[in-house]
Amino acid sequence: MPITAATNNNEPEIIIGAGERKFIDALKNFTDLRDPRGKRHSLGFLITAFIFATLVGRSHVSGIQRYIANKIDWLRDVTGIEDATPISRAHLPRMLADLDWLALSCVISDCFGERIVQLIEKEWIGADGKVMRGTLKSGEKQAVIHAVSHDSRIDVAQARQVGDKASEITVMRDFLKETGLDKHKISLDAHHCNPETMAQIEQAGGQYLIQIKENQPILLEQCRVLGGQKSLADTIDHDYGHGYITTRQARLFNLQELDLDDRWQHSGLRSLVVMVRETYGFASGKTTRETAYYLSNFMGSHKVRTVEALATAIRGHWGVESNNWQLDVTFNEDHVKTKDGNQAQIMGKLRCFAMNLLRWSSKKGSQNFQATIEKFTDCPDTLVSVLRQVNFL
Structure with a gap:
């Protein structure tokens, strides 16, 4: 039975499930709400390529787009998505803005839910909100609430928040209730x-x-x-x-x-x-x-x-603060400018997922992220090996 969480607009959000299969296979069933007329790019390939780009240190939309264009033949080969095509700089942010948070949560849950449930049952979970400082629309502060396991530092669940810091209190209560995290061990600031x-x-x-x-x-x-x-x-x-x-x-x-x-x-x-x-x-x-x-x-x-x-x-509880620091320092989150709130939150969710993949690949649950990213950049085969190890590919 999956556990659900409500977002700030009261949409049900599936966060935690019980299945586990290769992520790239699960993406084949990713919900695509776009009009089928004129679709040129696969959302599954977009998500996969975004993770690859993030894990080699690309953070800004321009850098991610250039990575996809420059590595398109290699990406086709390692992902098996042979009909993938490069995405233009103008089109990439629109595709990210149109990604459905619920559908993305479902596909991650489908593949990694079982190991997340096991963490929740045995560890303390620290929960805190993080503002997406790069959102350009004034008065529409976007944030993501993170629930992070104390020992392994895995980001076990997220929820979206729109508004000032005060609104985090009610969003957090809904988040804890709908995910079932309020039945476990929770630390809060x-x-x-x-x-x-x-x-x-x-x-x-x-x-x-x-x-x-x-x-x-x-x-x-x-x-x-x-x-x-x-x-x-x-x-x-x-x-x-x-x-x-x-x-x-x-x-x-x-x-x-x-x-x-x-x-x-x-x-x-x-x-x-x-x-x-x-x-x-x-x-x-x-x-x-x-x-x-x-x-x-x-x-x-x-x-x-x-x-x-x-x-x-x-x-x-410092673990959730540490994760937020890593998102800013290693993944440059605070400096990524976006015009669309959903785009900012989707990119934040994908960065968390990428960071989880790094933690799952480490025996100790933590590592020098910057050194790992540099190794992936210098030795692409190592990146592929790690993503296969963690059931991504």
Whole structure:
């Protein structure tokens, strides 16, 4: 049974399925809503060629179009799409803008859904929105909400968002509900620290971990006071790298001891984790200290294991931020200009898919993306080998 998610215009969106077959074969059944009169280019070939171009470092539409034109004979050979023809620079953005988000989600789900479901069932998932900064129409900010597994960094699901940052709250709630992610372990940033979102996850039977900041001033002050008392358990770890030593101490408290406002009564608040980070820089000789507060509806019978698990999840939420950083730095997402919102979101979804393919091809789940892209550029046969390995070809 596939899991669905609603988009911002309430269209059902199939995100997670259970089948697995070669992606290029599944593209043969890709839904093409275009008028058949005058069609010259296959949408399946467009999607395949876009992934190839992305994995050799092309990000802008012009660069992608030139790659397809320059490599057309080679692309025909490795994809088996012998009637593929080069796409013009003028036509490529129109084709991308006309791609159907739902159909693209379905075909990815059909091929990779089973492994995604397995990740969701065993890992924490961090969810956050990312604005497509290259969209040119003012007042129509396009964004994609990403749900990323903490350990493997796989982008397990996405949803579309249109509007300012405030609209992310309701889109996120719909996204979590329709994908069924609210039944699992979800980490969110402080923007989503509100009773309705937390109650939704609690009532669905899931676990949440959400940072609390000044957007909830009364509850934050209660947490600060509670954090000054004796903890139920604590854990500490140290990191060394890039000329810094970082010490993290996590302390666990029982939120049920607080006299919470009525609006929090259905949120299932049980645990407060106070995370104190001290960072010493060898070059500067200075130490910085910061304290952050995290709320959860999880409280296990073994308090030390509880604080260890939540502290690990707090660090793991960085994975979604890391993915966003990779999209900007390695795949140049923020600098790609688009006139059409759907085009921007489709390109964002395909970049996420390309990044997933890289992660699936790595035994450790992470790698030097830039080095891999350069290797693919220099050794095209390596790219083909990797795409066969991950069931793309």
